[in-house]
Amino acid sequence: MLxxxxxxxxxxxxxxxxxxxxxxxxxxxxxxxxxxxxxxxxSPKDQKPFFWISTRETANADVHIAFxxxxxxxxxxxxxxxxxxxxxDNGPPGPREIYHPSYYGAYVLDPxxxxxxxxxxxxxx
Numbered sequence: 001m002l003x004x005x006x007x008x009x010x011x012x013x014x015x016x017x018x019x020x021x022x023x024x025x026x027x028x029x030x031x032x033x034x035x036x037x038x039x040x041x042x043s044p045k046d047q048k049p050f051f052w053i054s055t056r057e058t059a060n061a062d063v064h065i066a067f068x069x070x071x072x073x074x075x076x077x078x079x080x081x082x083x084x085x086x087x088x089d090n091g092p093p094g095p096r097e098i099y100h101p102s103y104y105g106a107y108v109l110d111p112x113x114x115x116x117x118x119x120x121x122x123x124x125x
Contacts, residue, residue: 004040004049007063007114008056012037014086014111015053021085022108023051025077026067026118059112066117071124072104078118079106090115 009015016039020030023041031049033039040049051065069075076093083089091107105119 002050004052005065006052006054007065008058008060009053010055010059010112012039012053012055018082018085018087018111019051019053022078022082022087022110022116023067025074025081026069028067061113063114064117065114066105066119069118069120071122072120075104075106075118075120079108082108082110082116086111087116091117 016030019041023029027043028041028051029044030039031042031044031047037055039053041051041053042049067078069078072093079089079093087108087110089107090109091105093106094104096103096105100121102121102123103119105117107115107117110116
């Protein structure tokens with residue numbers, strides 16, 4: 001089981017702002033910046049960052065990160081917020097039955113080209 005994941009980014013401020021806006025519909029926010037250009041995102045309820053970004057000489061690219069969403073509506077909201085925050089559409093919200101009958105996801109490329117997804121596994125409409 002994973003405890004947390006980190007992503008190297010090319011421009012911390014740009015990525016921090018992108019993720020803050022894109023993850024807000026999922027109830028996630030920037031919880032801490034313990035040192036310059038390092039930020040941890042998570043639920044304000046839990047106060048435990050599990051998704052970290054940091055500036056490094058070489059940014060990650062072509063990474064796939066999927067965030068759980070409790071509803072199809074929030075998958076849709078994630079996609080809209082991520083596009084509005086400057087992301088690039090990489091697959092609009094919708095069913096992805098290739099994975100399983102209730103899989104509902106949306107994909108956006110972040111500022112460094114990473115594939116960021118919100119997914120709901122519930123069959124709700």
